[in-house]
Structure formats: structure tokens, C-alpha cells
Amino acid sequence: MKAVVFKKIKTFPSLEEVEKPTPGPGEVLLKVAGAGCCHSDVSVFQEYDEALAKHEHTEPSFILGHETSGWVEEVGQGVTGFKKGDAYLIYGPTGCGHCARCVAGEENYCENTATNESLAMGLGRDGGMAEYVVAPARNLVPLGDADPINAAPLADAALTPYHAIKAALPHLQGGGKYALVIGLGGLGQIAIQILSAITGATIIATDMKPEAIAKAEEKGAIGVKSDEHEVENILKITGGRGVDAAFDFVGIAPTIAAAQAAAAIGSRVTIVGIAGGKASYDWFTNSWEQELTSVYWGSLPELHEVAALYEKGLITPEIETYSMDNALDAYHKLVDGKLSKRAVVVPHMGE
Numbered sequence: 001m002k003a004v005v006f007k008k009i010k011t012f013p014s015l016e017e018v019e020k021p022t023p024g025p026g027e028v029l030l031k032v033a034g035a036g037c038c039h040s041d042v043s044v045f046q047e048y049d050e051a052l053a054k055h056e057h058t059e060p061s062f063i064l065g066h067e068t069s070g071w072v073e074e075v076g077q078g079v080t081g082f083k084k085g086d087a088y089l090i091y092g093p094t095g096c097g098h099c100a101r102c103v104a105g106e107e108n109y110c111e112n113t114a115t116n117e118s119l120a121m122g123l124g125r126d127g128g129m130a131e132y133v134v135a136p137a138r139n140l141v142p143l144g145d146a147d148p149i150n151a152a153p154l155a156d157a158a159l160t161p162y163h164a165i166k167a168a169l170p171h172l173q174g175g176g177k178y179a180l181v182i183g184l185g186g187l188g189q190i191a192i193q194i195l196s197a198i199t200g201a202t203i204i205a206t207d208m209k210p211e212a213i214a215k216a217e218e219k220g221a222i223g224v225k226s227d228e229h230e231v232e233n234i235l236k237i238t239g240g241r242g243v244d245a246a247f248d249f250v251g252i253a254p255t256i257a258a259a260q261a262a263a264a265i266g267s268r269v270t271i272v273g274i275a276g277g278k279a280s281y282d283w284f285t286n287s288w289e290q291e292l293t294s295v296y297w298g299s300l301p302e303l304h305e306v307a308a309l310y311e312k313g314l315i316t317p318e319i320e321t322y323s324m325d326n327a328l329d330a331y332h333k334l335v336d337g338k339l340s341k342r343a344v345v346v347p348h349m350g351e
């Protein structure tokens with residue numbers, strides 16, 4: 001089968017012919033419906049060095065794709081309750097399965113990552129950027145009759161903002177609250193839909209790209225251009241008070257600083273973007289009791305909740321599809337910032 005393989009540190013992935021996998025005990029083989037291209041893949045193939053890859057158990061070679069949906073094709077030994085052809089989302093993180101975090105479905109925060117064999121599907125173990133993928137049965141979230149191709153980005157581009165927003169809910173409860181979304185790409189656009197679906201907050205959205213702001217405005221957000229007046233303009237919208245929760249989907253030092261400056265007393269600022277920007281915090285500059293935190297992905301129960309929002313039409317990822325032969329084009333466009341929708345590779349397009 002064809003697959004997008006990350007073969008070597010600091011090397012662009014390549015399209016390869018590889019063997020179709022077979023499911024082991026407790027695993028399921030899925031025919032891939034959609035595989036989303038995430039900016040985190042770019043960090044992996046551009047920025048990881050040997051030490052980081054070793055630390056994260058993401059040493060090449062492996063098939064990329066940690067944002068996948070598919071149809072059950074075959075089950076491994078001991079797996080029951082699945083029907084061939086049924087559609088599922090794949091929960092990406094692969095923890096030890098038995099620590100306190102894992103049993104709570106928070107495999108993203110597994111306490112045994114040091115001894116696990118991989119970090120996640122498509123991050124250390126073979127992912128879904130292929131015609132077929134093998135996943136642990138417990139990682140499968142049913143999609144019912146909902147369209148599995150459009151659903152692929154839910155596994156990361158929706159799950160990660162969903163987790164960040166859910167954790168910030170105490171700050172957004174009640175009337176007159178404001179939420180700020182910085183960086184309106186794959187994750188940021190879905191964050192706006194999630195904020196509308198599960199909070200009553202007024203949403204303020206910023207990006208450098210006017211077209212990304214326009215898209216956010218179509219979803220009901222108030223757009224603000226990210227320029228030198230950004231913080232001032234955001235504060236003005238909130239009547240000078242600042243936002244109650246800020247979500248930074250870029251994560252460089254200037255965007256973190258803007259989020260902190262635009263956030264109110266007692267607010268929560270969440271760094272989601274994996275750019276490694278350093279933040280500063282001091283008594284004089286930051287609003288009092290302003291929390292600063294970061295998140296990594298989300299939990300399995302949260303992915304079930306995300307799927308429910310999708311089935312009810314409350315989250316609809318906007319995607320552009322690519323065939324397997326054009327999968328590398330999608331990654332090139334992602335690297336060059338040329339995508340205006342989430343790129344989803346559809347290996348069985350037209351079948």
C-alpha cells in the first residue's frame with residue numbers, strides 16, 4: 001500500500017510503497033477514510049533532532065498521520081464488537097494503558113511515556129497517512145452515520161482546542177465573558193466553532209492573514225488584525241477589562257505576550273501552539289491571578305464528546321482533500337502557509 005513515511009531526522013517525508021499491516025491482539029485494521037495534515041507533523045520532520053526524537057519515542061522511520069478516520073476492515077485476536085465497514089475516529093495518543101492517567105482515558109498525559117514504545121499514532125508508531133492503519137481497539141471512537149472523511153480533523157484539530165476550552169470553562173461561565181483565539185488555522189477555526197457551541201462568550205479572533213480573519217468572522221467571531229495595535233483593539237472590545245480566556249494557537253513569544261496583555265484579572269491564558277516561545281511573568285506586568293498554562297492534545301472521553309458535537313452539526317471542519325499521490329503537496333502547502341482549509345488526504349478517493 002502507499003504511505004507517507006517520515007524516514008530520516010530533518011528530512012521531508014516521502015511517499016513510499018509499504019506492506020499492508022495486520023492487526024495484532026487487541027488491535028483493529030482500518031481502511032483509512034481521511035488523514036489530516038497537522039502543523040505538528042511539520043515540527044516533527046523539520047525541528048526534531050536525534051535527542052528529542054529519542055526522548056519522545058518518535059525516532060524515524062514511521063508512517064505519519066495522527067488525525068485519522070477509517071472503516072473497520074479486520075479485527076485482531078480478542079477483539080469483539082466491531083463490524084466491518086463501520087466508521088471510526090482514531091484517538092491518537094498511545095499510553096501505557098494502565099497508569100492513573102491512562103485508565104481515565106488521558107493517554108495524552110500517560111505517566112509512563114519514558115518507557116512507552118511510541119508517543120502516538122503517527123508519532124513513533126505508524127499513523128494514518130496510508131491506505132490502511134492498525135490502531136488499538138480501545139482508541140476507536142464511533143462516528144455512526146456521520147461523514148468519516150470530513151471527520152478526520154476532529155481527532156486533533158478539534159480535540160486539542162476542545163480540551164483547552166473545556167479546561168478554561170470556569171473562566172467563561174456566566175454572561176459578558178470574552179474569549180480570545182490567536183492563530184486561525186486548522187485548530188483556531190475549529191476553536192471558534194467549539195467556543196460558540198459550548199460557551200456563551202463573545203469570541204475575538206486574530207491572525208496575520210485577512211482571509212483567516214474573514215473566515216472567523218463568518219463563524220461569529222469579532223476579527224482583529226494582529227499588528228502593533230492588536231492588544232489595544234482587543235482591550236477596547238472588552239471595555240478595557242480584557243478577555244477571560246485566551247488561546248494561543250501560534251505559541252511564539254510575541255503571541256504569548258499579546259495573549260497575556262489582552263487577558264483580564266483572574267483569566268486563563270493557554271499556550272497550544274508548539275513553537276517553543278518563551279513567556280515572562282511578573283507581579284507588575286501581568287494581571288493579578290492570571291493563569292498561564294499549556295495543553296497537549298486531549299482525552300479519549302473528550303474525543304467522544306467532540307464526535308457528538310460533530311454528529312449534531314455543531315462542529316464542521318472545513319477541509320480540502322488530496323489523493324494519496326498528492327499527499328506531499330498538502331504538506332508542502334502546510335509548510336508554506338498556503339492552506340486555507342485543513343488538508344485531508346483521502347487514500348481511497350473515488351472508490
Ligand code: NAD
Nearest residue numbers: 039040160183184185186187207208272273274295296297
Ligand atoms: P496552521 O498552520 O493550520 O495554522 C496556523 C495559523 O496561525 C495560520 O492561520 C497563521 O496565519 C497563523 N499565524 C502564524 N503566525 C502568527 C502570528 N505571529 N500571529 C497571528 N497569527 C499567526 O496550524 P495548526 O495545524 O492549526 O496548528 C497550530 C499550532 O498548534 C501549531 O503550532 C501546532 O503544532 C500546534 N498543535 C498543538 C497541539 C497540542 O497538543 N498542543 C496539537 C495540535 C497542533
Ligand code: ZN
Nearest residue numbers: 096099102110
Ligand atoms: Zn499510561
